[in-house]
Amino acid sequence: MTRLSGWGANLHADSVLKEPESEAQIKASIDRAGTIARGLGRSYGDAALNAHGRVVGLGRFDRYLAFDDATGTLTCESGVSLADIIRDFAPRGWFPMITPGTKFVTVGGCIANDVHGKAHHVQGCFSACVETMTVLLASGDIVTANRTENADLFWATFGGMGLLGVVLTATVRLRKVETTYFRQKAIRAGGLEAMLATLDEYDRTFPYSVATIDVFATGSRLGRGVVVVGDHANRGELPARLAANPLRVSGPPRLTVPFRFPEITLNRASIRVLDAAIQRIQARKPSFGHYDDFFYPLDGIAHWNRAYGRRGFTQYQFVIPFADGLRRLHDTLTAIFSAGELPFLNVLKRFGRASEAPLSFPREGYTLAIDFPIRTNTAALMKRLDAAVLDAGGRVYLGKDSYLDAITFRAMYPQIDAWLEVKAKYDPQGVFTSNLGRRVGLAR
Ligand SMILES: Cc1cc2nc3c(=O)[nH]c(=O)nc-3n(C[C@H](O)[C@H](O)[C@H](O)COP(=O)(O)OP(=O)(O)OC[C@H]3O[C@@H](n4cnc5c(N)ncnc54)[C@H](O)[C@@H]3O)c2cc1C
Known part of the structure; x- marks a missing residue:
């Protein structure tokens, strides 16, 4: 048995892990009593966990x-x-x-x-x-x-x-x-209304946009933060020092978190310092940024998830419709910041139209993803947030989730029955199953 967890390292399961390299080996590694595939384990919760069952890691099945x-x-x-x-x-x-x-x-x-x-x-x-x-x-x-x-x-x-x-x-x-560079621009917003207005405005002029909220701003400054917008840079617009190597690719991360930090490392004081630093870095973005800074700022530090300590962390990501979005987000942020937890890294974005996939998460609206180190009352807060998101006509992202129950999931994803029909057609015996699948009612 191998002990596995998701990226949040908050949920764990012992499983029989196989890591096949060929189609024939993958076939042979399916256990009809219960199997789930696993990629690089970047889902935060239990999507790629299957307690006491088979997990098929696909990381070595990687040819072009x-x-x-x-x-x-x-x-x-x-x-x-x-x-x-x-x-x-x-x-x-x-x-x-x-x-x-x-x-x-x-x-x-x-x-x-x-x-x-x-x-x-x-x-x-x-x-x-x-x-x-x-x-x-x-x-x-x-x-x-x-x-x-x-x-x-x-x-x-x-x-x-x-x-x-x-x-x-x-x-x-x-x-x-x-080029592998982005033309980018940072805009400060003094509160939630200005933040959403900025996201709405730049939606029409830049394809990429993302905001970070200051988790210590409350009252009239609630939702204060920085919006960063951008687009792929053309070769002709790059400054000379970047134009010399316009398709530069970076190597593996140079920094690493070598072990799980003790829980006291992340406390209100240290998060306040880091939060202020993030706001400053975001607001002072240079005009051109490399893809690693633009898309993947966290990839620069290997195992950064260890900084959250032994109990790990969870990321809560939800989307709520644009209609009444300001009030609903205001209420949700107030609930998050007044709960006595330590909310930290976060990303606020806009989503466009939903895809045709019945269980695809994105739908039109505002989406917020926010990290919480696991503390005694984290699960209770997640339950309260689930209820508020559902009440706002929104839904939670399974790729990040650790707490959603089957009843709430069904209410958030009204196309679940159409999906279950496909499951019954292609996997009538329920061979493919996971901790998450059983938790939210998608598998037995
Ligand atoms: C720092 C960070 C930032 C992130 N940002 C975003 C974001 O901006 N947007 C977003 O959408 N997500 C985001 N994620 C989540 C991540 O993109 C997804 O969880 C993704 O699915 C992880 O891929 P993985 O290969 O690690 O899969 P795993 O986490 O190992 O598995 C995820 C799911 O995929 C299934 N799976 C894996 N391989 C196969 C296969 N070959 N066949 C069938 N099923 C398979 C597993 O069973 C599991 O259900 C982020 C995660 C991290 C850690």
């Missing part, structure tokens, strides 16, 4: 199978990571079309969570860049799924949390870029 340099269409095994793709294709002028806030995720993991980036309103979710995939089903059959063939399986696999089968290969479209 075909690439068309004219269209940027890449076919690869599902364990290929976005970091691999950037390392190997960015120097040739190709970048992932849609990327979450870390590049240490597999293509399979991006599909299973239908991940979103900082430009969801323009680009949609990861499903928007996937042309086709092959899926190993519980029957042992390998089927092709795309918009015309097995379309029900194709759409249900996005946001399906690995519970329909193992994605073996995928054909994804990459984005043509002239």
Whole structure:
């Protein structure tokens, strides 16, 4: 048995972990008593955990199978990571079309969570860049799924949390870029109303936008923070020192957190110092930023999750509709900041239209993701937040979640029954299962 956890390191499970390198080995590693696929374990909670059951790690199933340099269409095994793709294709002028806030995720993991980036309103979710995939089903059959063939399986696999089968290969479209730099701009907002107005305004002029809230601002300054907007920089606009190497790719992280910090390290005083530093760094962004600073600021420190200590942390991410969004966000932030917990790193963005995938998380509205080191009352706060988000007509992201219950999940995701029909069709015996799947009622 191997003890596994998600990125939050707050939930753990002992499982039989297999790490196959070929299709035949993956087939052989499926345990019909209960199996879940795992990528690089960047989901925060228990999505890739299966207590006392089988976990199939896809990290070694990572070969490229075909690439068309004219269209940027890449076919690869599902364990290929976005970091691999950037390392190997960015120097040739190709970048992932849609990327979450870390590049240490597999293509399979991006599909299973239908991940979103900082430009969801323009680009949609990861499903928007996937042309086709092959899926190993519980029957042992390998089927092709795309918009015309097995379309029900194709759409249900996005946001399906690995519970329909193992994605073996995928054909994804990459984005043509002239440089690996971003033209960027930071705008300070003095309170929540100004913050949302700034996000709304820049939505029309810049594809990428993201805000960070000062977690110590309360009262009339609640929601104060910095919005950073940006777009891919063209070669011609780069300053000379960057233009010399316009498609620069960075290496592995140079810093690391070597062990779990003692819990006292993160306290109100230390978070206050870090929060002020983050606000300052965000507000003083240079005009051009490298993709690692723009998309992946946390990837620069390996194992940064250890800084949250032995009990780990959780990230709470929700989306609520634009209508009445200001009042609802105000109330939710007030609940978060007055709970006596230690909310810390956070990201506020706008989402555009939902994808066709029944369990895909993003839908039109404001989305906030915020970290909490685990303390005695964290679970109780998450429950209160779940109720408030549901009441606002919103939903919580499974890729980050650790606490949602089946009744609340069903109320947040009204297309659950359509998804369960697909599950019954392709996995009637319930072979694919996980701690998260059982918790929220997607698996037995
Ligand atoms: C710092 C940080 C920033 C993040 N930012 C964002 C963000 O901006 N937007 C966003 O959407 N997410 C974000 N995430 C979450 C992350 O993108 C997702 O959780 C992603 O799914 C993790 O990929 P993974 O390869 O690590 O998969 P894992 O975490 O190992 O697994 C995630 C899910 O994918 C399934 N899965 C993995 N491989 C396969 C496969 N081959 N076939 C079928 N199912 C499979 C697993 O069963 C599990 O349900 C962030 C995470 C971190 C740590």
